[in-house]
Every structure is written in C-alpha cells, then in structure tokens.
Amino acid sequence: MxxxxxxxxxxxxxxxxxxxxxxxxxxxxxxxxxxxxxxxxxxxxxxxxxxxxxxxxxxxxxxxxxxxxxxxxxxxxxxxxxxxxxxxxxxxxxxxxxxxxxxxxxxxxxxxxxxxxxxxxxxxxxxxxxxxxxxxxxxxxxxxxxxxxxxxxxxxxxxxxxxxxxxxxxxxxxxxxxxxxxxxxxxxxxxxxxxxxxxxxxxxxxxxxxxSILSAFAGDRRLGRIGDMESHLERSLYATFVAALPESAFTYGLTAHTDPRGNFMEVFRTQAAGQFSVFTSGPGVIRGGHYHHSKVEKFLVVHGQARFRFRNISSDERFEVKVSAGEPTIVETIPGWTHDVTNGGEDMLVCLLWANEAFDPLRPDTYPCPV
The missing domain is CATH 3.40.50.720 (NAD(P)-binding Rossmann-like Domain)
Structure with missing residues (x-):
C-alpha cells in the first residue's frame, strides 16, 4: 500500500x-x-x-x-x-x-x-x-x-x-x-x-x-451570439478558443438603445436558450405596457426597486408585486398577461432580462396594451 x-x-x-x-x-x-x-x-x-x-x-x-x-x-x-x-x-x-x-x-x-x-x-x-x-x-x-x-x-x-x-x-x-x-x-x-x-x-x-466548431465560435462572437454547447467536446473547445484570445479582445462594447425612459442593451443571444439583456429606468419611469402570446421573460432587479403590474387580457384578472435588489427575486412575464414595470424608488432602476427567444423584428410577439 x-x-x-x-x-x-x-x-x-x-x-x-x-x-x-x-x-x-x-x-x-x-x-x-x-x-x-x-x-x-x-x-x-x-x-x-x-x-x-x-x-x-x-x-x-x-x-x-x-x-x-x-x-x-x-x-x-x-x-x-x-x-x-x-x-x-x-x-x-x-x-x-x-x-x-x-x-x-x-x-x-x-x-x-x-x-x-x-x-x-x-x-x-x-x-x-x-x-x-x-x-x-x-x-x-x-x-x-x-x-x-x-x-x-x-x-x-x-x-x-x-x-x-x-x-x-x-x-x-x-x-x-x-x-x-x-x-x-x-x-x-x-x-x-x-x-x-x-x-x-x-x-x-x-x-x-x-x-467547423471553432469557426462557428469566432463567427458567433463577432455577432454577439453564443452557440449551442451541448457536448463536453464543444464546451472544452470553447474554453480553449477563448483562452487563445489576445488581450485586446478581452472586452467589447454593447449597443445602448437610449430614450427618455433610460436605456436598453442586448447582452448576447443564444441559438437554443433565448436572449439576455439589461435595461435601466429613471425614478417614476414606466416601461412595458404590452403582452406576448408565446414569449416568456424573466426579470431580476440588480439595483433599485420596481413594481410589476399584470392584467390577463382575456379575464381582466390583475396581479401586482414589488421587488428590490435587496431581496433578489425573479419576476416572470406570462403569455396572455399585459404587463409593465415602474421604477418605484429614487435611484436608477437596473434590471437583467432573459427572454426565451431572441428578438425578431419581423415576428416580435409584442403587442401594446395598457395594464
């Protein structure tokens, strides 16, 4: 022994x-x-x-x-x-x-x-x-x-x-x-x-x-996407590819879509797991006011506090919840419920957002409707 x-x-x-x-x-x-x-x-x-x-x-x-x-x-x-x-x-x-x-x-x-x-x-x-x-x-x-x-x-x-x-x-x-x-x-x-x-x-x-796998990683990176990595080989190759990046490629910028309400930035898209984004809102600002038939979203407040309101567009049933960064909570939008989010605090509201599908301007599945 x-x-x-x-x-x-x-x-x-x-x-x-x-x-x-x-x-x-x-x-x-x-x-x-x-x-x-x-x-x-x-x-x-x-x-x-x-x-x-x-x-x-x-x-x-x-x-x-x-x-x-x-x-x-x-x-x-x-x-x-x-x-x-x-x-x-x-x-x-x-x-x-x-x-x-x-x-x-x-x-x-x-x-x-x-x-x-x-x-x-x-x-x-x-x-x-x-x-x-x-x-x-x-x-x-x-x-x-x-x-x-x-x-x-x-x-x-x-x-x-x-x-x-x-x-x-x-x-x-x-x-x-x-x-x-x-x-x-x-x-x-x-x-x-x-x-x-x-x-x-x-x-x-x-x-x-x-x-082919490595070329797809390089192409997706240029487009702000992350491809499927279902296999151990793909995940290992991805880590190897990223480890080969020059220092100048360690960071890259995002496009901010800014209006009087705040800004919205798409972080990255995936082929099979939807899209990740972040948005900000000033005090008292209301975002949303729309519903989806199939799209599902998950919100996480990482700074400030927010009030989420929901209304079932068919039954008129209503629901409201207040959340803050101090008590991390996922708020999920439900198909068929119109919804909005209000910055209920005095600081800037910062939210992370995941959607189960990447945004397609030809089929946005987003319909304006007041709560």
Whole structure:
C-alpha cells in the first residue's frame, strides 16, 4: 500500500501539459518540485529525495536541433538513475504518445524512454504508469506546435485564415483539464498498477469538424451570439478558443438603445436558450405596457426597486408585486398577461432580462396594451 503522495516532482513543467498539471497539483495541496531538461544531476537528486510521485513530461516534440531526441532519451535515463538512487520506489507517471508507433526519430525516442522507465519497475525501484496520450488540447497550448486545435484557435481569435489539408483526417482529442483531473485522481488511489493506463474521455472527431466548431465560435462572437454547447467536446473547445484570445479582445462594447425612459442593451443571444439583456429606468419611469402570446421573460432587479403590474387580457384578472435588489427575486412575464414595470424608488432602476427567444423584428410577439 502506498500512502497518499504529497511531494510530486514534475519534469517538463514549462510545457503545455506541465504548466496545467503544476497548477492543478498546487491547487490540490501538493508540494511540487520542478525539473527541467537542463537541470544538473544535483538538482535532479534534490528534487527526487522526497518525491512520492514523479511526472515525467519532458520530451522533444518538434525539435529544432537533430540531437534533441537523443538528449531527451539521455535525460530520461539520468532521471531513472536518480529515482533508483533515491530508493523511495515512487509512482512514475510517463506521458508517452500514441505516435510511438509512427516510424521516425520521435517514435524511437519515446519508445526508448518508456523502456528506461519500465526497467525501474522490473527491478522494483518504481511503479510506472505510462500514458500513450492522444492529441491533448486546452489553454496554453502553443500554435503551430502542440496541435492543430491550438493553431486553429490562435488564428480564428485573430481573424486569421486557417489551413485544412484534409478535413476528413481523424483526430483523437483529450482535454487538458480531463487529463490533469485524472492524474490527480491517480494520486488519491491507495495503489496504482504498473503498466499502460488511459485517461478520458477521448473524443473521436475529424479536423474538419473541429475547424467547423471553432469557426462557428469566432463567427458567433463577432455577432454577439453564443452557440449551442451541448457536448463536453464543444464546451472544452470553447474554453480553449477563448483562452487563445489576445488581450485586446478581452472586452467589447454593447449597443445602448437610449430614450427618455433610460436605456436598453442586448447582452448576447443564444441559438437554443433565448436572449439576455439589461435595461435601466429613471425614478417614476414606466416601461412595458404590452403582452406576448408565446414569449416568456424573466426579470431580476440588480439595483433599485420596481413594481410589476399584470392584467390577463382575456379575464381582466390583475396581479401586482414589488421587488428590490435587496431581496433578489425573479419576476416572470406570462403569455396572455399585459404587463409593465415602474421604477418605484429614487435611484436608477437596473434590471437583467432573459427572454426565451431572441428578438425578431419581423415576428416580435409584442403587442401594446395598457395594464
């Protein structure tokens, strides 16, 4: 039985996966020791002296120098030697790759690193969990380096074109937060079996499908809309796209429709969940005085106080309610009831408004009628 790991060493902590993992481990309360490929033997030994878990994430992916793959393997052998020397029999988690079977220097170097670590396991000097990862995506991935997802997000966030050679090319995608959550869960287990492990969910998709989803996010953003995000893949891709935005795109303005009553601003529209807006009204101002056949609205007063009045246009039944920001209350308009809202205070009234459908000027479903 292994006690819960508290000291964790991470190689490759400056890379895409490493940066995300280090933050996740620190959030979970682990003492994280960082190892980079340029570390000296003494620095490696010091980091491993108390480590119960070692994440070996350092690897050459698209090296600029021909010997970087060899240096990556040599670093793994040096790491393995220090793990054995420390004598703690730690859990070693290795981020291998599904591309290990691809002919070439990358596959050969990854296979050699796997073998160096599994030798530790065979000698009883470590428990080795190897992950042959699919294409991992998420925040902080480097465009034109880590994955096509990172490249697409970077370009689309800057209104740059994206290049697609084969839209039908298959992609197996793993979201970075799912991977780091899985690894943190691994550390909470009382025991871990040596061998190959898998993290998930892995999303089987295509280059064209991912490009289409991300392009829709970019287009919707320009139009002030938010598209459907029903699947975990879509939500994860959306977070990745937003994380790729330049600082200049962190904010954007809204159009205020102003008249003597105050102003009205549409915040954003959705394809399946209606429209969100905000409006203001001065003291004593009355808004509304109309009814809907199908449209439903929800009001929330976030500043000031308001009086809502309702009248059933068929039965003439009436209803009235007063609400304020001090006691948050949702007031819902009902089809077939004409309604208005009066600013009953001395301050500006500010209301958030949700409607179950986006406003369509050709079919507004809004009919003037006094309360």
């Amino acid at each position: 292994r006690s819960e790991a508290r000291v964790v060493a991470v190689t490759g902590a400056g890379g895409f996966i490493g940066r995300n993992l280090v933050w996740r481990l620190r959030e979970a309360g682990y003492d994280v020791r960082i190892l980079m490929r340029g570390c000296t033997q003494a620095e490696i030994a010091a980091a491993l002296a108390h480590a119960d878990t070692v994440f070996h994430l350092a690897a050459a992916i698209r090296p600029r120098e021909p010997d970087e793959f060899d240096r990556s393997v040599r670093f793994t052998h040096a790491l393995a030697a220090e793990i054995a020397k420390a004598g703690r029999c730690p859990l070693v988690v290795y981020s291998s790759s599904r591309r290990i079977t691809t002919p070439g220097a990358f596959g050969s170097a990854t296979k050699a690193s796997e073998e160096a670590l599994f030798q530790l396991d065979r000698r009883g000097e470590a428990v080795v969990a190897a992950y042959r990862l699919p294409n991992v995506f998420g925040k902080w991935a480097r465009p034109n380096y880590n994955s096509c997802v990172a490249t697409f997000c970077h370009n689309l966030a800057r209104d740059l074109p994206i290049r697609i050679d084969d839209p039908n090319a298959r992609l197996s995608l793993l979201y970075i937060d799912d991977l780091t959550e899985h690894w943190c869960g691994l550390l909470r287990r009382p025991t871990v079996e040596s061998g190959f492990h898998e993290a998930g969910p892995v999303h089987e998709t295509s280059v064209g499908e991912v490009a």
